[in-house]
Amino acid sequence: MRFTIKNAQDFWCGVFFTAMGVLAIWLARDYPMGSALEMGPGYFPTWLGGIMIAFGLVIGALSLKVARADDEPAPAGPWAYRPWLAICGALVVFALLMDAGFGFVPSLFALIVGCALAHKDVRWGETLVLAVVLTAAAVAIFSYGLELPYRLFWWSH
Amino acid sequence: METLLQNLLLGFSVALTLENLFYCFAGVFLGTLIGVLPGIGSLATMAMLLPLTLVLPPVSALIMLAGIYYGSDYGGSTTAILVNLPGEGSSVVTVLDGHPMAQQGRAGPALAIAAIGSFFAGCVATLLVALVGPPLANIAINFNSPEYFSLMVMALVCASVVGSGSLLKSLAMVVLGLLIGIVGTDVTSGASRFTFGSVALSDGVGIAVAAMGLFGITEIVKNLAGTEMTQTILRGKITGLMPRWSDFKVSFGPIVRGTAIGAVFGPLPGLGGTISSFTSYMVEKKIAKDPSRFGKGAIEGVAGPESANNACAQTTFVPMLTLGIPASASMAIMLGAMMMHGITPGPQVMTSRPELFWGLIASMWIGNAMLLVLNLPLIGLWVRLLKVPYRILFPIIVTFMGIGIYSLNTMGADVMLAALFGAMGYVLYRLGCPFPPLILAMILGPLMEENLRRSLLLTDGDPSVFFTRPISLGFMIATGVLLLLFALPVFRRKRKAVMAGE
Amino acid sequence: MNSTFERSALLAAPLVLAFATVVEAQQKAGNYPVRPIRIIISVAPGAGAEMIARATAQMLHEHWGQNVVVEPRPGGGGVIATEIAARATPDGYTFYQNGFGLLMQGALKRVPLEPLKAFEPMVRSTQQPYIMIGHHSLPTTGMKELIALSAGKPLTYAGSSGVGSSVHIGLERFARISGMKVKHVPYKGSAPAILALMGGEINLAIGSAMASIGAIKTGKVKPVANLGLARLPALPDLPTVAEQGFPGFSVTNAYNLWTPAGTPKAIIAEVNRVVTEGMNAPDMVKRLAASGAEPATRLPHEKLKAELVAEYAEIQRTVKELKLN
Numbered sequence: 013m014r015f016t017i018k019n020a021q022d023f024w025c026g027v028f029f030t031a032m033g034v035l036a037i038w039l040a041r042d043y044p045m046g047s048a049l050e051m052g053p054g055y056f057p058t059w060l061g062g063i064m065i066a067f068g069l070v071i072g073a074l075s076l077k078v079a080r081a082d083d084e085p086a087p088a089g090p091w092a093y094r095p096w097l098a099i100c101g102a103l104v105v106f107a108l109l110m111d112a113g114f115g116f117v118p119s120l121f122a123l124i125v126g127c128a129l130a131h132k133d134v135r136w137g138e139t140l141v142l143a144v145v146l147t148a149a150a151v152a153i154f155s156y157g158l159e160l161p162y163r164l165f166w167w168s169h
Numbered sequence: 170m171e172t173l174l175q176n177l178l179l180g181f182s183v184a185l186t187l188e189n190l191f192y193c194f195a196g197v198f199l200g201t202l203i204g205v206l207p208g209i210g211s212l213a214t215m216a217m218l219l220p221l222t223l224v225l226p227p228v229s230a231l232i233m234l235a236g237i238y239y240g241s242d243y244g245g246s247t248t249a250i251l252v253n254l255p256g257e258g259s260s261v262v263t264v265l266d267g268h269p270m271a272q273q274g275r276a277g278p279a280l281a282i283a284a285i286g287s288f289f290a291g292c293v294a295t296l297l298v299a300l301v302g303p304p305l306a307n308i309a310i311n312f313n314s315p316e317y318f319s320l321m322v323m324a325l326v327c328a329s330v331v332g333s334g335s336l337l338k339s340l341a342m343v344v345l346g347l348l349i350g351i352v353g354t355d356v357t358s359g360a361s362r363f364t365f366g367s368v369a370l371s372d373g374v375g376i377a378v379a380a381m382g383l384f385g386i387t388e389i390v391k392n393l394a395g396t397e398m399t400q401t402i403l404r405g406k407i408t409g410l411m412p413r414w415s416d417f418k419v420s421f422g423p424i425v426r427g428t429a430i431g432a433v434f435g436p437l438p439g440l441g442g443t444i445s446s447f448t449s450y451m452v453e454k455k456i457a458k459d460p461s462r463f464g465k466g467a468i469e470g471v472a473g474p475e476s477a478n479n480a481c482a483q484t485t486f487v488p489m490l491t492l493g494i495p496a497s498a499s500m501a502i503m504l505g506a507m508m509m510h511g512i513t514p515g516p517q518v519m520t521s522r523p524e525l526f527w528g529l530i531a532s533m534w535i536g537n538a539m540l541l542v543l544n545l546p547l548i549g550l551w552v553r554l555l556k557v558p559y560r561i562l563f564p565i566i567v568t569f570m571g572i573g574i575y576s577l578n579t580m581g582a583d584v585m586l587a588a589l590f591g592a593m594g595y596v597l598y599r600l601g602c603p604f605p606p607l608i609l610a611m612i613l614g615p616l617m618e619e620n621l622r623r624s625l626l627l628t629d630g631d632p633s634v635f636f637t638r639p640i641s642l643g644f645m646i647a648t649g650v651l652l653l654l655f656a657l658p659v660f661r662r663k664r665k666a667v668m669a670g671e
Numbered sequence: 672m673n674s675t676f677e678r679s680a681l682l683a684a685p686l687v688l689a690f691a692t693v694v695e696a697q698q699k700a701g702n703y704p705v706r707p708i709r710i711i712i713s714v715a716p717g718a719g720a721e722m723i724a725r726a727t728a729q730m731l732h733e734h735w736g737q738n739v740v741v742e743p744r745p746g747g748g749g750v751i752a753t754e755i756a757a758r759a760t761p762d763g764y765t766f767y768q769n770g771f772g773l774l775m776q777g778a779l780k781r782v783p784l785e786p787l788k789a790f791e792p793m794v795r796s797t798q799q800p801y802i803m804i805g806h807h808s809l810p811t812t813g814m815k816e817l818i819a820l821s822a823g824k825p826l827t828y829a830g831s832s833g834v835g836s837s838v839h840i841g842l843e844r845f846a847r848i849s850g851m852k853v854k855h856v857p858y859k860g861s862a863p864a865i866l867a868l869m870g871g872e873i874n875l876a877i878g879s880a881m882a883s884i885g886a887i888k889t890g891k892v893k894p895v896a897n898l899g900l901a902r903l904p905a906l907p908d909l910p911t912v913a914e915q916g917f918p919g920f921s922v923t924n925a926y927n928l929w930t931p932a933g934t935p936k937a938i939i940a941e942v943n944r945v946v947t948e949g950m951n952a953p954d955m956v957k958r959l960a961a962s963g964a965e966p967a968t969r970l971p972h973e974k975l976k977a978e979l980v981a982e983y984a985e986i987q988r989t990v991k992e993l994k995l996n
Contacts, residue, residue: 021599021600021601022600022601024600025338025341025600025601025602028596028597028600029341029344029345032345032348036348036363039363040362040363043360043362044360048630048632049625049629049630050625050626050630051357051621051622051625052358053355053357053358053360053362056347056351056618057348057351057362057363060344060347060348060351061348063344064341064344064345064348067337067340067341067344068341070337071337071338071341074337087391087598087599087601089394090394091599092390092391092393092394092595094393095389095390095393095394096390096592096595099386099389099390099567099588099591100386100588100589100591100592101588102567103386103567103571103584103585103587103588103591104584104585104588106571106575106581106584107571107575107581107582107583107584107585107588108581108585110575110581110584111580111581111582120568120572123567123568123571124564124568127563127564127567127568128560128564130389130390130393130563131393131560131563132393135560138560138561139564142561142564146564146565146568150568150569150572153206154572154576158203158217160576161742216715309866310866310869310870310891311870312870313867313870313871313872314867314872354748356833356834356857356858356859357834357857358834359779359833359834359835359995368746368747368750368751368754369746369747371746371747371748371750372746372747372748438862438863438866488866491889492866492869492885492886492889493882493885493886493888493889494862494865494866494882494885494886495862498715501718501862505718505719505721505722508719508722508881508961508962509722509725509962511958511961512961513881513884513885513961514881514885515884515885515886515888515889516885516888516889517885517888578745578746578751579744580746580751619857619859623856623857623858626854626856627827627856627872627873
């Protein structure tokens with residue numbers, strides 16, 4: 013028997029779902045199972061984890077045999093690392109700054125500048141103008157218009 | 170019939186005063202403006218604007234709140250269509266064909282048909298509420314836990330055909346959605362599950378957080394990945410702001426069917442909007458001559474679900490007006506407003522305060538008309554937004570999304586969760602997995618588990634209850650038929666593919 | 672408009688605040704309050720608890736001339752609000768309105784603090800008796816008869832917000848003292864529970880007077896008993912459980928105003944006095960009645976605390992018996 017992966021996308025898809033199923037069962041390991049008649053909090057997650065693994069294995073197994081399981085073309089092009097990391101990262105930074113109480117204005121500034129890094133050629137001048145205008149607009153809409161009680165700067169209350 | 174006419178006349182005489190028309194318009198207008206902001210759905214908008222209405226007389230206050238409700242609902246659809254950002258469960262369906270239409274330069278027709286479909290659905294459903302309110306309320310009463318469970322099983326099977334891609338992957342996404350839906354506090358036992366000790370997760374993962382992360386962030390990453398510089402969202406030229414005659418012709422059926430579906434699901438507490446949108450989409454896709462157009466900008470995929478959602482938004486009022494029971498969180502706010510004005514909600518409102526009851530019903534109709542009047546001219550403005558260069562537009566989208574999500578609970582954790590969903594969304598997109606089944610499963614999963622466990626608790630663990638109660642049995646049979654219907658073509662094709670591969 | 676004004680005042684609060692910290696050191700109840708006060712609540716706008724908080728805030732504003740802002744911090748089953756309130760400075764400018772939920776969070780160890788050590792109860796603002804309603808097919812409504820009936824098949828009941836709610840704990844306590852056989856069926860709130868009762872899925876539901884009266888008027892359910900200690904003006908013919916042979920037993924939904932522990936005693940006494948008087952003013956009583964609530968009986972802060980200590984011990988005992996934690 014020799015295994016060749018005929019469909020890499022589906023193969024990794026199978027791996028992903030299997031991993032999710034294992035993770036679910038592992039996380040639910042301490043929840044009481046109960047029985048089918050009187051289900052405990054662990055019953056649903058454990059069974060779902062099992063079904064998830066089954067789906068993962070079937071999808072993975074089929075990828076070894078079938079080149080294309082459906083008519084949808086796989087997304088082409090290289091993995092978009094830069095926007096992927098920049099956008100998600102900028103949002104996380106925004107969340108951390110807000111929670112730490114740095115204030116609405118600096119957090120927004122960081123979010124917008126961080127976001128702009130997602131684009132492959134960053135135009136710094138344009139980004140700065142955008143950051144100023146957009147921050148001002150957001151403060152006008154959310155702080156003054158909708159009266160959300162966020163402190164604007166770290167020194168304000 | 171005569172009394173109905175009299176009642177409606179009374180209602181319109183209340184709703185058509187200059188004052189109430191103004192409040193209705195103000196509600197729709199403010200609702201639309203705020204509802205357009207991503208992450209701020211109709212519930213948040215109503216909660217935010219509730220204090221404004223408290224200074225008004227009761228009838229005007231309720232009319233304005235109702236206006237805010239429709240307006241913000243429609244505002245949410247606008248954001249979904251234009252920038253692929255669904256703020257609630259039902260908008261997830263609108264995104265599927267609405268945004269591709271926008272990319273093809275047909276945002277105008279998409280927005281217009283959504284408004285027109287909503288208007289039609291609103292008119293019909295309002296009439297239904299007036300004519301058969303109490304019988305409609307019986308739908309809610311006759312649905313016990315077994316019926317809910319069976320309905321949700323059926324809905325999940327439907328979910329797997331909404332969205333493109335292989336059936337296997339769709340089903341896997343349903344299971345993943347069910348797993349994510351488990352996060353939070355278990356209703357039946359009170360235990361915390363999958364929360365990693367975090368308070369932020371103890372209420373579960375917010376639908377808005379997951380939907381915006383998956384759809385919104387993934388779309389932006391996808392757009393920025395192109396090797397060539399993406400100038401705007403548009404892939405084609407803007408071809409007219411209004412639907413063509415042919416658009417109306419293909420949309421008529423979906424609008425009528427969507428209205429019927431939404432009107433039936435509306436009174437069911439907790440799930441009306443989402444289930445009716447998904448069901449309508451599934452129906453349209455199944456009966457279409459060429460289902461492969463769906464997900465690529467089919468106008469039926471916008472017309473049907475949007476009508477269903479709005480019909481449902483009307484009939485959601487039924488349990489509140491006839492039984493005094495709110496069928497959704499938005500209705501709970503309306504109920505709260507009634508109480509703040511010293512009105513005891515319940516069936517007696519119809520007889521003791523007829524001007525309020527029928528005034529509200531009439532204003533629903535007027536609210537829908539206002540929505541149309543207000544939004545058709547706005548379409549030109551919205552479409553112009555699409556011409557903004559993408560390198561300017563995407564930071565704007567992310568910023569508003571970030572603020573919107575943060576404002577949900579004033580918690581950074583929600584924003585980080587959305588970022589996580591966005592990161593996972595791009596992975597899932599690369600793996601060819603459709604998102605809608607996951608979202609629907611996330612919404613239905615907790616309800617399904619709750620109703621299953623409650624059914625078994627009440628019958629001392631007898632699972633036959635799902636097959637002995639007629640309505641439940643009906644859903645179970647329908648589920649079986651649907652499964653066969655969906656599975657057959659796939660198996661046939663797969664066998665062919667396997668043979669071809671060997 | 673009023674609240675808009677209040678909120679913009681909150682934005683201006685920082686200016687006052689810097690100055691206020693200086694004043695704090697020598698502060699007595701005499702010049703309290705000198706700046707805006709906030710009332711944190713653990714539910715979203717539109718909920719019953721918000722209405723009570725708003726009414727309280729407006730009354731305090733009229734009395735003191737200071738702005739009183741209601742700050743809803745929903746989420747996490749109320750834990751988020753509790754944690755925010757516990758972190759506030761104990762200077763008498765942060766109130767936390769909470770009923771049964773705070774004690775339950777402590778008993779279930781959902782919060783890393785002991786409610787009665789981290790907070791000081793100032794005053795009980797309002798209370799609301801729970802009403803027990805039954806499906807219209809229920810053969811009887813007398814408590815004694817229901818207890819006999821339950822011996823054959825446990826009566827299924829639901830109410831408020833599921834496992835660990837005040838109704839759940841209260842009814843299980845009743846089952847223990849009365850010998851009634853009951854089975855708790857969890858729903859996600861009293862609205863779905865009452866709907867299920869109308870459809871005949873359960874035998875009994877327990878809800879606020881407001882929700883119950885609305886439900887009774889549909890004719891699909893009937894009143895069974897008043898779980899408060901006194902009869903309600905809105906339901907004068909409905910006997911209380913207490914008068915049916917269980918003296919002293921009650922399940923009520925009471926709202927207390929708490930403040931972080933360490934708040935000056937003089938301020939607590941002042942708040943207790945002003946709130947008790949304000950809530951008992953005729954206009955306020957009328958306003959509360961519209962939402963089914965009534966002002967709390969006059970209770971000095973020490974007595975309130977003693978009552979809550981006893982209630983907390985009782986809750987902890989029931990939680991242990993039901994193996995909820």
